[in-house]
Amino acid sequence: MADVKLAFIVQRPPYKSENPKLAITHAIAYQVVEILLEEGETVTPTLCFVGDGVLACIKDQKAMDNYGITSTETHLKNALLVDLNVLVCKEDLERFGISEERIIDAEEMGAEVKIQAVPFAEIQKTMESANHVLFF
Amino acid sequence: MGTLTIGCFSSFIGSMNLDFAFKLASAAADKGHKVNIWFSGNATTVTKKGQKHLKDYSHGETPLRELIEKGVEVCTCEACNLARGIQKPDAVEGVQWNAMQWYLAKIYGSDRVLHIGGE
Amino acid sequence: MKLAVFVSDYRNTVDTLERLDVEDLGIVFVQNGVNHAAVKENGEPSPLLQKKARLYALSEDLQTRGFTEADVDGRVKVIDMGELVDIIFNDYEKLAWL
Numbered sequence: 001m002a003d004v005k006l007a008f009i010v011q012r013p014p015y016k017s018e019n020p021k022l023a024i025t026h027a028i029a030y031q032v033v034e035i036l037l038e039e040g041e042t043v044t045p046t047l048c049f050v051g052d053g054v055l056a057c058i059k060d061q062k063a064m065d066n067y068g069i070t071s072t073e074t075h076l077k078n079a080l081l082v083d084l085n086v087l088v089c090k091e092d093l094e095r096f097g098i099s100e101e102r103i104i105d106a107e108e109m110g111a112e113v114k115i116q117a118v119p120f121a122e123i124q125k126t127m128e129s130a131n132h133v134l135f136f
Numbered sequence: 137m138g139t140l141t142i143g144c145f146s147s148f149i150g151s152m153n154l155d156f157a158f159k160l161a162s163a164a165a166d167k168g169h170k171v172n173i174w175f176s177g178n179a180t181t182v183t184k185k186g187q188k189h190l191k192d193y194s195h196g197e198t199p200l201r202e203l204i205e206k207g208v209e210v211c212t213c214e215a216c217n218l219a220r221g222i223q224k225p226d227a228v229e230g231v232q233w234n235a236m237q238w239y240l241a242k243i244y245g246s247d248r249v250l251h252i253g254g255e
Numbered sequence: 256m257k258l259a260v261f262v263s264d265y266r267n268t269v270d271t272l273e274r275l276d277v278e279d280l281g282i283v284f285v286q287n288g289v290n291h292a293a294v295k296e297n298g299e300p301s302p303l304l305q306k307k308a309r310l311y312a313l314s315e316d317l318q319t320r321g322f323t324e325a326d327v328d329g330r331v332k333v334i335d336m337g338e339l340v341d342i343i344f345n346d347y348e349k350l351a352w353l
Contacts, residue, residue, distance in 0.1 A: 017254060019254050251350075
């Protein structure tokens, strides 16, 4: 009867590497992991984008139009729809000149949570409070 | 004794990350620890059987079979395998096929997790 | 946080490692990461060796690259795979492969 907290840290940009997508899809799997666990046992991931990884959070990605593959944006919207806690590093957004208005949200699909731009110190705290950290 | 879960997401040949993961898993199992290995992304190609052990290339099949023999639980991402043209009958016997929740469930019961991300 | 970070590359700088504020940090040099422990560039050791951390390098990855223990900086402890397993289970709570 316990909750295991995981910090998924995405540090690479999308598309050239499968990492950002796999981080998101593995985090989303928290929704169905209970079928393999005992009653009351849960896994709670927090998805954090840092460094070049913040580039995965830019909206209006056209991967399906151009390459016929699901965009990282779609995966991230799915993550928001299942109420995943998603953090993006504020300092890294500023470093790349990306305003918070350009960050993906899934409000139009009915998501109740948003990607939160937070200082790196907040992501550090997430790592500290997690049982395990997974760098993608 | 503890439980170690290793997540492998790197390419099989070239990065040598899987060679490292196999050696670590073997050393941990030899010391009596429980070890789980999850393959996802490009790492899943290591589960294909019939690998010819050419000396210029990393070889996964033999160490994989030895680890399974030692009691290491090995599981691969079914979708990742299928996307790479590897069907279940093509895979090394004893490798489990499942989805991402397998990895999360094994992490739940682990004392230590070494997640080796892809390139 | 008691964290062991595995450094497996030489040239690829690990920004995240620079930013992490870890109370009890271990750095394990594996694969090409062992170059940090054994190579001096223009006579200078790797800046990673100046981190406030316990430093380890995997013996078989040193040997694979033609290094002996004599090449390794005195701040780095050379360990084998069995010792690495003990370090993982006994000395650190979390592991990060960067």
